[in-house]
Amino acid sequence: MEDNAVIQxxxxxxxxxxxxxxxxxxxxxxxxxxxxxxxxxxxxxxxQEALLQVYTHLDxxxxxxxxxxxxxxxxxxxxxxxxxxKKTWRKAMxxxxxxxxxxxxxxxxxxxxxxxxxxxxALSHLRTKERTALVLRVVADYSSAEIGExxxxxxxxxxxxxxxxxxxxxxxxxxxxxx
Amino acid sequence: xxxxxxxxxxxxxVRRIQAWVIDRHFSRCPLxxxxxxxxxxxxxxxxxxxxxxxxxSLLWPGVRSRMDKIRFVGPSHRFPLKSFRFPAWxxxxxxxxxxxxLGLNQLVFHPPEHSGPAADGQHSRVKIxxxxxxxxxxxxxxxxxxQRSYILFLETDKNGG
Numbered sequence: 492m493e494d495n496a497v498i499q500x501x502x503x504x505x506x507x508x509x510x511x512x513x514x515x516x517x518x519x520x521x522x523x524x525x526x527x528x529x530x531x532x533x534x535x536x537x538x539q540e541a542l543l544q545v546y547t548h549l550d551x552x553x554x555x556x557x558x559x560x561x562x563x564x565x566x567x568x569x570x571x572x573x574x575x576x577k578k579t580w581r582k583a584m585x586x587x588x589x590x591x592x593x594x595x596x597x598x599x600x601x602x603x604x605x606x607x608x609x610x611x612x613a614l615s616h617l618r619t620k621e622r623t624a625l626v627l628r629v630v631a632d633y634s635s636a637e638i639g640e641x642x643x644x645x646x647x648x649x650x651x652x653x654x655x656x657x658x659x660x661x662x663x664x665x666x667x668x669x670x
Numbered sequence: 671x672x673x674x675x676x677x678x679x680x681x682x683x684v685r686r687i688q689a690w691v692i693d694r695h696f697s698r699c700p701l702x703x704x705x706x707x708x709x710x711x712x713x714x715x716x717x718x719x720x721x722x723x724x725x726x727s728l729l730w731p732g733v734r735s736r737m738d739k740i741r742f743v744g745p746s747h748r749f750p751l752k753s754f755r756f757p758a759w760x761x762x763x764x765x766x767x768x769x770x771x772l773g774l775n776q777l778v779f780h781p782p783e784h785s786g787p788a789a790d791g792q793h794s795r796v797k798i799x800x801x802x803x804x805x806x807x808x809x810x811x812x813x814x815x816x817q818r819s820y821i822l823f824l825e826t827d828k829n830g831g
Contacts, residue, residue, distance in 0.1 A: 506737055513730045521729065522720035531723050539732045546737060610719040629716045635683075646683065657712055664715075 494558040501549055509546055516559065519631040520566050526626040527570040527619055537573050541566035560640040567623065567641055574619070613663035617656050620644075624652035625660075796820050 492511065500508035520541075524534035545552075545565055552561060614622055620642055627638045628649075635646040635653075642649065684692065696702040801808045803826045811823035 506734070509737070510730050510734065513733055517726055517729050518722050521723065521726050525720060525723070531725055535725055535729060535732070538729060539736065542729075542733045543736055546733075608719070610715045614716075614719065625716060626720055629713045630720045650682075657709065660712055660716070661708065664712075 495554050498549060498552065498554065498558065501546070509542075512558075512562075513542055516562060519627075520563065522626050522630045523563065523623060524566060524570050526614070526622045527567070528573060529615065533573065534570070537569045538566055541569040544569070557637070557640070560637050563627070563641045564643070571619070609664055610660075613660050616663050617659055618652075621652045621656035621659070624649050625656035628653050796822070798822070 494512065497508050497511050520538050521534055524538045525531055528534045528537060545562055552558065623642060624638055627633045627641065635649040638649045639646045696706055796812045798810045801810050801824050803824060806826060808824045808826040811825065813821040815821060
């Protein structure tokens with residue numbers, strides 16, 4: 492059943508139909524959320540919130556558009572909100588505890604992945620957009636146009652993000668292997 | 671040189687025929703082949719790193735349980751009836767406000783005539799056609815007190831004019 496048909500069922504009050512959508516995109520949504528937040532539990536929570544947000548506003552969805560990119564862009568925003576919230580909290584705590592400068596600490600999020608291993612360690616050195624673009628390309632197998640719509644950037648920028656992500660990952664994995 | 675072309679190929683969109691030519695080169699060139707293999711290996715590592723997690727199955731039950739708390743807004747309820755629902759306390763407040771406005775209107779534009787000069791003979795209970803002092807016409811003023819009694823004032827010049 493296509494996404495739009497499932498959405499129609501949901502709009503007619505069939506709540507269980509939404510399960511089809513959730514289970515269809517579950518793995519890719521959670522992979523993207525984990526790549527941004529680094530924590531499986533937090534990724535699960537953020538994705539649940541995003542899915543509920545999508546469900547409550549399902550009637551506002553323009554069915555001529557791609558549902559998948561809409562769903563992923565909302566989840567992406569939810570995950571970024573979480574990072575921002577964490578940063579504000581962390582910043583406030585650090586300001587309370589220290590008086591020295593901490594340059595660039597909050598400029599970019601380097602999540603600590605809850606899974607150990609060289610790949611996760613290497614992935615934590617990538618920028619959020621690079622990691623997200625890489626996961627959406629490699630894991631979800633989405634096109635540059637779709638990823639661009641989700642991340643709100645051009646197709647060429649997506650290509651650059653994926654290219655940089657792979658380059659950095661290769662470099663980081665090489666460095667980790669030599670240690 | 672191959673590295674440079676590889677970079678361009680990854681970054682720039684190419685036509686299908688161009689992609690076919692480049693892919694053909696990659697499959698024949700040993701250096702590009704190595705790069706391609708390395709790319710495939712990296713992709714595999716990333717896929718494995720983000721393979722489905724054991725907690726992933728909790729997603730739908732979690733969403734489903736929280737869905738019950740949400741009032742679903744379907745297309746048939748696009749314009750929610752909420753705006754037409756007017757709570758009782760609002761009706762009461764509106765009624766009180768209306769009463770206040772009516773009362774204020776009554777006080778300002780139709781004040782009660784407790785005392786003061788009677789407007790004219792027609793509206794007064796007391797009608798004086800004329801009054802004369804020492805044979806001269808005098809002005810008359812009739813006042814009604816709050817006890818509903820009348821006070822009559824007669825006014826004339828000292829010279830009797």
